[in-house]
């Protein structure tokens with residue numbers, strides 16, 4: 001008859017204590033490291049950025065993705081959602097290098 005209640009009631013996940021600015025932030029594992037990924041809504045995008053994926057400008061008020069390697073917040077980049085997803089899907093086995101020299 002030993003008590004099995006090891007879970008105190010009324011305990012809440014810490015996530016609820018975080019402010020709203022980080023609530024849409026996730027960590028993604030990539031082959032070149034772990035990235036912090038934040039989804040930006042159109043209303044919080046108040047200036048244009050250049051996307052490193054396609055080298056096109058992301059107009060202001062456009063929902064997009066901000067990502068940086070953990071510990072390198074200064075190196076964060078703004079990506080189109082689609083460009084970030086493409087980068088994410090890239091795998092060594094499926095990547096085709098069109099410009100690679102052939103023998």
Ligand SMILES: [Zn+2]
Nearest residue numbers: 051054080083
């Ligand atoms: Zn892009």
